[in-house]
Structure formats: C-alpha cells, structure tokens
Amino acid sequence: MPADTTAANGPADAGTPRFAARIREASWSRHQGLDPSAEETADRAPGVFDRLFDGSLTLDDYTRWHAQQYFVYEAIEAAAERFASDAVAGPFVFPELARLPAIEADLRFLMGPKWRSGIEPLPATRAYVDRINAACAEGPGGYIAHAYTRYLGDLSGGQAFGKAARRNYGFEGEGASFYEFTGIKSPKAFKEEYRARLDAVDLPEAGKVRVIEEILLAYDHNGAVLAALGEGLGRNPFEPKVIAAICHHMNHDHAADTLVICRGVGGYPGAETARMTGFDGDGADFAAVVDGAELPIRIDWAGPLSERAEVRPEIVRLFTESKASLENA
Structure with a gap:
C-alpha cells in the first residue's frame, strides 16, 4: 500500500512546509484514488481493497495479490542492498x-x-518493477521515493489490510506475516523518525522535486497493478497452489516437452528454452527465450477447463500436436 498522506504543501522556499509534508500533500490525490472509503471512488466497481475489507475477496485472489507484491519488494530490496552505505539513501535502508x-x-x-x-x-507489475529499477539506477532519490511509498504505507494503511486478512482467512502468523513488523515497537515513532530523515535529506531542490515526481509515478504503477488484479478477480478456477504444482512439474520434470510446445503450437520454432508460467480456465501461459530475449506465449485450451484432472490431457494434446507439426515442418 502506498504511503499515508496528510498535511500541506507549497513552493520550495523558506517558510514553506518541510519536505515530508510536501510529499504528503503532493501525493494526496493519488492516495485518495486508491482509498476504497474515499467519496470520489464510491461509484467505481469494487476492487481488491474493497473486497478485502468487505470480506468478499477469495483466498485465491488474495494469494495472487500477495504474489504480485513479491516482485515489487524484490526490486526495492535489491536496491536497498546497493544503497545501504550510500550517504544520501543509506539512512532510509532499515x-x-x-x-x-x-x-x-x-x-x-x-x-x-x-x-x-x-x-x-503481470504486465503492469513488470512495468512497475522496471520503473523501480530505472529510478534506482538514476541515483539515491529513486530508492528513497519507492521505499517511502511502499514501506510507510505498509506501516499505515497496510496494518488495516493485515487485520482484514487475519479476520477473513483465519490467519495466525503466516499468510499475513507480510504486515507484521516485529522489529518495530512503535510504528508511530518509527514513521516520525523516517519523516525527520526526509526533512534532513541531503538533496538539492531539483532532487527533491524528482523524488516527489517519482513517488507519484509509484502510486500510478501501484494503481495499475491493482486495476489489473481487479479485472481478474474470481476468473481463474484453479487454486494458486495447483498452478504452482503443475508449472513446477512441467518445468522441472518435462522441460523438453514444454520447449516442444512453445516451438510447435506456441509458434516459436526457434525457441531456445521455455517454461510454463501459469494457466487458467481458457489457456496456458509460457515464456520462451527467442534470440536471447524472453517472450510471453499464450496458448488456448481446446475448450474451457475447470478441474485439475482436465489439465494434463490438454497439455498432452498440446505436446502431441506440437511434436507432429515440428516433424512435418
């Protein structure tokens, strides 16, 4: 969840609000756009947040949301390792x-x-991760922007998410441990210290403006991921654990068969390597390396599937058709 937002803003000269307050004011409208309780969002279709709070978000869709966050934090925390000793960004690596x-x-x-x-x-998540990597490559301000947006949000509104998840799914620890900050005794005091460090950050005015701009981009990317997840709510009949088990089996026990499928009915006869990345009731997703670049491949099933037992025969069909087409090419 992006960072909490309150307070005022103004031009960057003497007598205007401190940097942390400028950030909060600049991002207020973005925060409101993601808040399911905000009046201006009341007429939109219920999304991930709304369904989590009203108890209608399925455990499978909660898991899919959780999985997308993995990629975002993987990127941020890889950058944290690089910036840990940086004079500007280091004070924000906790x-x-x-x-x-x-x-x-x-x-x-x-x-x-x-x-x-x-x-x-998801494509929206990949774009978010690419933005994090690009911003952090530009300098410490990029890391500060993305770390602030995620972590202060986790310590604020994210705590309500954790509470709702534990209530809805009966979690005790694992399942919602993402929301537990066992090393932070007082989130309020921690956030105050974090904002004090923002106010004291050694960045020129232009650098501070870039941080604010990057925070707004982070909000936009997060909103795009949530929108993409919202479009898929309740549409995949297969549990994430089933998808994981079958993809693992194909990629580890039948890697050669997976490559044949991508080379055949997948339409990439020159594929060098391939892996199965997921599936739903309408088709399967793969990723194949072609000319050194990994490309996504979507292959439709012969008809809609809804049961785990139906998946294997379809994969066998795809392999058989692919093998025949390659042999006859």
Missing part, C-alpha cells in the same frame, strides 16, 4: 522494514513449497 522474507513465508504457506514456479509478474 533492515526491520525488509518484507521479502515475510512474503516468501506467506507464499510458501499459501501455495506450498513449489510456490515460486506458480507466480509470474
């Missing part, structure tokens, strides 16, 4: 904020030991 181990534990709990084989970033 080990107690790291979320990746908790997300991994949650996904293992929700999807089983093969969880990593069953998650893939």
